[in-house]
Amino acid sequence: MLRIAVPNKGSLAETAALMLDEAGYAVRKDPKVLHLLDSRNDVEFFYLRPRDIATYVGSGALDVGITGRDLLLDSHSEATEVAELDFARSTFRFAGPTGRFSELSDLEGKRLATSYPGLVGDFLAEAGVTSTLVKLDGAVESAVQLGVADAVADVVETGSSLRNAGLEIFGPVILRSSAVLVTSPSVPAGLPTLLRRLQGVLVARQFVLMDYDLPVALLEQATVIAGGIESPTVSPLRDPEWVAVRVMVRREDTNSVMDELYGLGARAILVSAIHAARL
Numbered sequence: 484m485l486r487i488a489v490p491n492k493g494s495l496a497e498t499a500a501l502m503l504d505e506a507g508y509a510v511r512k513d514p515k516v517l518h519l520l521d522s523r524n525d526v527e528f529f530y531l532r533p534r535d536i537a538t539y540v541g542s543g544a545l546d547v548g549i550t551g552r553d554l555l556l557d558s559h560s561e562a563t564e565v566a567e568l569d570f571a572r573s574t575f576r577f578a579g580p581t582g583r584f585s586e587l588s589d590l591e592g593k594r595l596a597t598s599y600p601g602l603v604g605d606f607l608a609e610a611g612v613t614s615t616l617v618k619l620d621g622a623v624e625s626a627v628q629l630g631v632a633d634a635v636a637d638v639v640e641t642g643s644s645l646r647n648a649g650l651e652i653f654g655p656v657i658l659r660s661s662a663v664l665v666t667s668p669s670v671p672a673g674l675p676t677l678l679r680r681l682q683g684v685l686v687a688r689q690f691v692l693m694d695y696d697l698p699v700a701l702l703e704q705a706t707v708i709a710g711g712i713e714s715p716t717v718s719p720l721r722d723p724e725w726v727a728v729r730v731m732v733r734r735e736d737t738n739s740v741m742d743e744l745y746g747l748g749a750r751a752i753l754v755s756a757i758h759a760a761r762l
């Protein structure tokens with residue numbers, strides 16, 4: 484039985500639960516439930532704080548987990564990343580009052596507030612910069628205004644939290660993060676199935692199915708526009724001059740590909756969602 488750690492709260496929790504649901508696993512109905520047995524899929528879920536997940540998985544107490552790459556590195560646990568999950572994308576950056584700092588070395592001897600002292604401490608040590616880390620639980624952007632730190636190091640998505648606090652980013656990117664699947668040091672037997680199912684959900688989200696009819700003479704040109712994963716599926720139509728084509732297309736390219744195919748001479752172009760996939 485594969486023992487899986489899932490975020491119980493915070494910005495990772497909802498999307499992680501949705502992904503597992505789409506991957507065919509049982510999901511909790513009550514947010515107070517901390518343990519759920521999914522015997523049909525031979526897995527067991529433990530709902531834990533995202534920050535603690537790498538610790539449980541790294542110690543081998545649990546087999547795999549969903550957490551953030553930044554949280555994984557901050558934990559110094561022995562868990563390892565096995566897949567990026569394509570949500571909770573962010574960068575981890577230094578920021579200070581507008582105009583005050585311009586490069587990493589400006590942090591020498593300064594007070595730096597962060598919720599990720601492991602991650603930030605490693606980065607500073609590697610760069611040979613010594614700062615005093617001020618560990619905060621969250622809302623780190625307020626630390627400068629409130630006088631407990633000179634600068635911050637925190638998660639940045641849109642940058643609006645920083646701007647609202649009168650801060651601007653400076654210095655190098657500390658980390659590019661996203662939600663990740665992590666595994667214990669002794670790679671569990673059930674991992675490949677979970678991984679394939681989650682990757683199937685990602686594919687279903689990232690691609691659409693496109694069907695269209697095309698004069699057979701234009702097939703080579705159409706394949707250049709949309710080549711599919713291996714190669715397009717081509718089926719005969721009653722009219723021998725025409726074929727029906729089916730191809731997977733990246734969701735964000737849907738309309739430009741339709742425009743190009745129509746321009747080439749394709750007709751009856753239909754797009755449908757993919758509910759599940761194994762590539």
Ligand SMILES: Nc1ncnc2c1ncn2[C@@H]1O[C@H](COP(=O)(O)OP(=O)(O)OP(=O)(O)O)[C@@H](O)[C@H]1O
Binds near residue numbers: 494641
């Ligand atoms: N605005 C954001 N955009 C993208 N990812 C984010 C954002 N805020 C936090 N994360 C990611 O979420 C993870 C942290 O989750 P966690 O639940 O501990 O914090 P949180 O979402 O800020 O919730 P909390 O309110 O408990 O602090 C990290 O991997 C972090 O990079």
Ligand SMILES: O=P(O)(O)OC[C@H]1O[C@H](OP(=O)(O)OP(=O)(O)O)[C@H](O)[C@@H]1O
Binds near residue numbers: 620637639641643644
């Ligand atoms: O660049 P932005 O789009 O503004 O997003 C980044 C902010 O989002 C998260 O904060 P959250 O709301 O989770 O609060 P917290 O800092 O207390 O964890 C993160 O810690 C940053 O503060």
Ligand SMILES: [Mg+2]
Binds near residue numbers: 621622
């Ligand atoms: Mg937060």
